[in-house]
Amino acid sequence: AQTVTQSQPEMSVQEAETVTLSCTYDTSESNYYLFWYKQPPSRQMILVIRQEAYKQQNATENRFSVNFQKAAKSFSLKISDSQLGDTAMYFCAFMKLRGGGADGLTFGKGTHLIIQP
Amino acid sequence: DAGVIQSPRHEVTEMGQEVTLRCKPISGHDYLFWYRQTMMRGLELLIYFNNNVPIDDSGMPEDRFSAKMPNASFSTLKIQPSEPRDSAVYFCASSQIGFSSYEQYFGPGTRLTVT
Numbered sequence: 001a002q003t004v005t006q007s008q009p010e011m012s013v014q015e016a017e018t019v020t021l022s023c024t025y026d027t028s029e030s031n032y033y034l035f036w037y038k039q040p041p042s043r044q045m046i047l048v049i050r051q052e053a054y055k056q057q058n059a060t061e062n063r064f065s066v067n068f069q070k071a072a073k074s075f076s077l078k079i080s081d082s083q084l085g086d087t088a089m090y091f092c093a094f095m096k097l098r099g100g101g102a103d104g105l106t107f108g109k110g111t112h113l114i115i116q117p
Numbered sequence: 118d119a120g121v122i123q124s125p126r127h128e129v130t131e132m133g134q135e136v137t138l139r140c141k142p143i144s145g146h147d148y149l150f151w152y153r154q155t156m157m158r159g160l161e162l163l164i165y166f167n168n169n170v171p172i173d174d175s176g177m178p179e180d181r182f183s184a185k186m187p188n189a190s191f192s193t194l195k196i197q198p199s200e201p202r203d204s205a206v207y208f209c210a211s212s213q214i215g216f217s218s219y220e221q222y223f224g225p226g227t228r229l230t231v232t
Contacts, residue, residue, distance in 0.1 A: 100214075
């Protein structure tokens with residue numbers, strides 16, 4: 001079974017600053033995906049960024065980027081030029097791939113990110 | 118596309134009553150997942166289907182919980198009888214594995230309160 005650990009229950013930064021959210025995971029699998037999901041107060045789950053485990057290049061989506069360290073089983077999220085709308089819960093998630101398909105997501109406990117004006 | 122549709126959005130019921138949560142996945146998606154979110158346990162996978170067939174129900178907490186997917190456009194999660202500890206937000210998500218980078222699209226969730 002996989003486990004995902006987010007060690008920062010809450011973080012607070014000023015608008016326009018850069019913030020990094022930590023995530024580590026434990027697995028014996030070699031084929032998997034990693035995700036960061038955002039959950040604003042509306043509770044809607046929104047995909048922020050994804051990373052295929054076989055790709056060494058770190059994924060980037062506009063102001064969001066990841067630092068994927070496969071050997072260390074670390075998958076941190078960096079948010080540059082943070083905005084008030086980035087205030088939300090952020091969940092790191094693991095998905096095992098299996099024979100052309102996939103399992104469900106295993107989530108971390110989440111980090112509550114607050115962007116201060 | 119309207120996205121994943123869940124109903125009802127809110128449900129308040131008394132202990133012992135039967136509760137049925139409904140989900141309509143995105144058209145063309147072949148995977149459907151049910152998750153539960155609580156403060157204590159966080160987000161946890163309950164069950165998922167591939168092409169309407171249950172693949173893994175190991176996350177279903179006990180026999181009071183059951184899920185069905187009679188066709189590609191509809192799934193239900195039923196709790197009978199309900200208990201106060203079942204109070205949570207229940208999410209349905211769908212995916213087209215292999216074609217959309219394995220992204221799961223979540224519905225808005227159903228907030229269940231059992232008194």
